[in-house]
Amino acid sequence: xxxxxxxxxxxxxxxxxxxxxxxxxxxxxxxxxxxxxxxxxxxxxxxxxxxxxxxxxxxxxxxxxxxxxxxxxxxxxxxxxxxxxxxxxxxxxxxxxxxxxxxxxxxxxxxxxxxxxxxxxxxxxxxxxxxxxxxxxxxxxxxxxxxxxxxxxxxxxxxxxxxxxxxxxxxxxxxxxxxxxxxxxxxxxxxxxxxxxxxxxxxxxxxxxxxxxxxxxxxxxxxxxxxxxxxxxxxxxxxxxxxxxxxxxxxxxxxxxxxxxxxxxxxxxxxxxxxxxxxxxxxxxxxxxxxxxxxxxxxxxxxxxxxxxxxxxxxxxxxxxxxxxxxxxxxxxxxxxxxxxxxxxxxxxxxxxxxx
Amino acid sequence: xxxxxxxxxxxxxxxxxxxxxxxxxxxxxxxxxxxxxxxxxxxxxxxxxxxxxxxxxxxxxxxxxxxxxxxxxxxxxxxxxxxxxxxxxxxxxxxxxxxxxxxxxxxxxxxxxxxxxxxxxxxxxxxxxxxxxxxxxxxxxxxxxxxxxxxxxxxxxxxxxxxxxxxxxxxxxxxxxxxxxxxxxxxxxxxxxxxxxxxxxxxxxxxxxxxxxxxxxxxxxxxxxxxxxxxxxxxxxxxxxxxxxxxxxxxxxxxxxxxxxxxxxxxxxxxxxxxxxxxxxxxxxxxxxxxxxxxxxxxxxxxxxxxxxxxxxxxxxxxxxxxxxxxxxxxxxxxxxxxxxxxxxxxxxxxxxxxx
Numbered sequence: 001x002x003x004x005x006x007x008x009x010x011x012x013x014x015x016x017x018x019x020x021x022x023x024x025x026x027x028x029x030x031x032x033x034x035x036x037x038x039x040x041x042x043x044x045x046x047x048x049x050x051x052x053x054x055x056x057x058x059x060x061x062x063x064x065x066x067x068x069x070x071x072x073x074x075x076x077x078x079x080x081x082x083x084x085x086x087x088x089x090x091x092x093x094x095x096x097x098x099x100x101x102x103x104x105x106x107x108x109x110x111x112x113x114x115x116x117x118x119x120x121x122x123x124x125x126x127x128x129x130x131x132x133x134x135x136x137x138x139x140x141x142x143x144x145x146x147x148x149x150x151x152x153x154x155x156x157x158x159x160x161x162x163x164x165x166x167x168x169x170x171x172x173x174x175x176x177x178x179x180x181x182x183x184x185x186x187x188x189x190x191x192x193x194x195x196x197x198x199x200x201x202x203x204x205x206x207x208x209x210x211x212x213x214x215x216x217x218x219x220x221x222x223x224x225x226x227x228x229x230x231x232x233x234x235x236x237x238x239x240x241x242x243x244x245x246x247x248x249x250x251x252x253x254x255x256x257x258x259x260x261x262x263x264x265x266x267x268x269x270x271x272x273x274x275x276x277x278x279x280x281x282x283x284x285x286x287x288x289x290x291x292x293x294x295x296x297x298x299x300x301x302x303x304x305x306x307x308x309x310x311x312x313x314x315x316x317x318x319x320x321x322x323x324x325x326x327x328x329x330x331x332x333x334x335x336x337x338x339x340x341x342x343x344x345x346x347x348x349x350x351x352x353x354x355x356x
Numbered sequence: 357x358x359x360x361x362x363x364x365x366x367x368x369x370x371x372x373x374x375x376x377x378x379x380x381x382x383x384x385x386x387x388x389x390x391x392x393x394x395x396x397x398x399x400x401x402x403x404x405x406x407x408x409x410x411x412x413x414x415x416x417x418x419x420x421x422x423x424x425x426x427x428x429x430x431x432x433x434x435x436x437x438x439x440x441x442x443x444x445x446x447x448x449x450x451x452x453x454x455x456x457x458x459x460x461x462x463x464x465x466x467x468x469x470x471x472x473x474x475x476x477x478x479x480x481x482x483x484x485x486x487x488x489x490x491x492x493x494x495x496x497x498x499x500x501x502x503x504x505x506x507x508x509x510x511x512x513x514x515x516x517x518x519x520x521x522x523x524x525x526x527x528x529x530x531x532x533x534x535x536x537x538x539x540x541x542x543x544x545x546x547x548x549x550x551x552x553x554x555x556x557x558x559x560x561x562x563x564x565x566x567x568x569x570x571x572x573x574x575x576x577x578x579x580x581x582x583x584x585x586x587x588x589x590x591x592x593x594x595x596x597x598x599x600x601x602x603x604x605x606x607x608x609x610x611x612x613x614x615x616x617x618x619x620x621x622x623x624x625x626x627x628x629x630x631x632x633x634x635x636x637x638x639x640x641x642x643x644x645x646x647x648x649x650x651x652x653x654x655x656x657x658x659x660x661x662x663x664x665x666x667x668x669x670x671x672x673x674x675x676x677x678x679x680x681x682x683x684x685x686x687x688x689x690x691x692x693x694x695x696x697x698x699x700x701x702x703x704x705x706x707x708x709x710x711x712x
Contacts, residue, residue, distance in 0.1 A: 066454075069455075073440065074430070074436050074439050074440045074443065075433070075436045075437045075439075075440040075653070077431070080430050080431045080436035081431040083430050083431075083455070084429065084430045084431040084457060087430065087455055087456075087457050088457065091456070091457075096454050096456075096476070097454065097455045097456075098422075098452050098453065098454055098455075099425075099439070099443055099453045099454075099455045100443075100447065100452075100453075101440060101443045101444065101447075120452070227638070227642075256642060260642070282583070283639060283642065286583075286612060286616075286639065286642075286643070287642070297431070
């Protein structure tokens with residue numbers, strides 16, 4: 001249950017035409033808000049008789065020395081690697097890491113409704129989470145420092161790659177090789193929810209196809225995230241009337257599933273089908289997979305460092321950090337097959353390109 | 357610095373001829389100690405004028421609702437999967453998980469010397485850690501509930517597989533196939549420290565060879581743990597005067613490295629060399645690797661559940677839980693090659709057995 005107060009931060013924000021986070025920072029005396037804005041917000045709060053609640057103020061009980069890290073799971077490579085980067089930075093600063101793995105939306109709803117973090121932490125780092133507007137408001141109302149890794153939400157501090165740019169790097173590699181029929185295997189979570197990274201990667205795929213004078217919306221499939229999703233996604237693409245010669249996968253784990261289906265289908269990679277994705281997961285080298293590398297532990301380290309700085313009173317000037325990505329070209333991509341030897345007409349040959 | 361007290365729990369334990377953990381449990385009124393023993397310990401403590409220190413007593417400040425999970429790293433599959441199992445159980449019971457990733461021995465020493473956990477947690481779960489006797493004593497002196505996953509230490513509650521049995525299952529599969537020259541790639545951590553699982557797996561390898569009337573000590577190599585260690589370990593085995601026809605690897609990640617070296621060496625698996633390991637890591641299916649499956653998330657779940665029970669006052673009757681392992685036979689093992697086509701004389705052929 002939300003605490004009952006007639007007026008809340010959202011009212012103050014509406015009256016002063018600033019974000020809830022800015023109201024929160026201003027009323028808690030955090031840096032990052034100009035003095036005129038702070039005075040305006042304070043005046044509005046006075047007018048509305050709004051008092052920042054003790055629970056909502058990180059200052060109320062003094063520092064706890066703890067930072068909550070909220071992830072949608074810990075036994076997937078991206079999440080555990082981000083957490084490794086975060087924990088190292090926090091521990092170096094003498095802070096403890098509280099870990100919350102919230103796999104399904106009902107767990108997330110319960111978490112943000114009951115906010116078990118009240119009075120327990122000085123800051124929260126949310127990893128790759130699709131926050132609902134209501135969840136964002138709850139976080140803002142807590143009045144603690146917040147950073148988001150792998151997504152954006154409100155004007156919380158965010159650490160990301162440019163997902164659209166990463167997709168453009170991947171699909172650009174395929175168009176430069178001469179591919180004109182390029183499919184995409186997207187990814188949704190097991191409950192069918194699309195993540196921000198998925199939507200941005202789709203936008204990058206479309207932008208790059210458009211740049212090359214191509215279209216591909218009939219070659220986009222959306223299975224659940226993961227290796228099995230990739231297997232299924234490639235089956236869907238192979239069911240199309242006009243099978244693509246190249247496929248861009250949401251991530252390396254999806255690509256590994258796609259490679260399995262291609263092996264079972266007797267379609268040689270890269271001779272009859274090129275496969276590319278995003279991550280540079282350790283398995284990518286094993287599978288000789290061309291991919292776009294993103295720095296993952298570094299995203300966690302940047303987030304951890306930023307939180308340490310914020311807790312030391314240094315509000316970062318940059319609210320969004322975007323780390324660079326780059327192509328890693330291995331053996332799963334090549335020029336498209338000629339018309340007569342395309343995927344539709346390919347003989348069952350064995351190649352040694354993508355063994356461990 | 358250790359708190360200065362003239363007498364400590366070890367003195368009481370020595371005088372009563374029980375373990376420090378038993379002294380700790382008896383003086384804190386925890387279950388699991390018989391009444392006569394408790395009275396004897398209390399009498400000895402009175403004799404020695406030993407008073408359990410507030411810091412050493414988990415009861416002193418009331419329950420914190422937090423459990424510390426100490427791992428040697430979070431971005432490796434075994435550790436992150438165990439943590440997933442632990443966190444789920446603890447969160448279901450309304451407890452929070454404090455995560456500590458201590459990668460190198462200096463971090464571990466600092467951690468156990470300064471014990472940042474004092475007054476912060478109700479219990480500690482240590483994952484796959486080689487605890488020194490001094491570290492074990494420090495843990496016992498803290499006087500909180502402790503569980504160990506993937507190792508043993510003192511008479512703390514432990515959750516494990518039977519590593520020796522798992523190795524026997526793996527090596528027995530090779531001897532039944534008819535292999536007589538069987539190598540082993542062990543694993544040490546980057547600082548050269550051997551883990552308990554490594555020593556038990558070596559014992560299982562030796563026991564199974566002995567059972568088959570074989571010896572293999574000249575075919576045991578010990579590179580650092582991980583994929584690169586496996587690559588190097590297989591190079592060492594291929595440098596032996598009498599190259600084995602089968603190799604048992606400490607774990608799937610080591611085996612994946614070994615498979616890479618075999619591919620580069622043009623040695624077909626399983627025709628000229630069989631490879632087997634322990635884990636059933638997700639990559640094992642991808643690499644078509646025969647392995648011995650261990651339940652990993654379940655080990656974490658059992659540990660989390662046991663800690664919840666202990667915090668609710670139910671001391672488990674079983675101090676050691678051993679979960680079963682089983683063979684998973686895939687395509688990386690087969691009968692040994694005949695003499696004329698052994699690894700030493702094998703042609704460079706391509707097989708499609710271990711592609712993704």
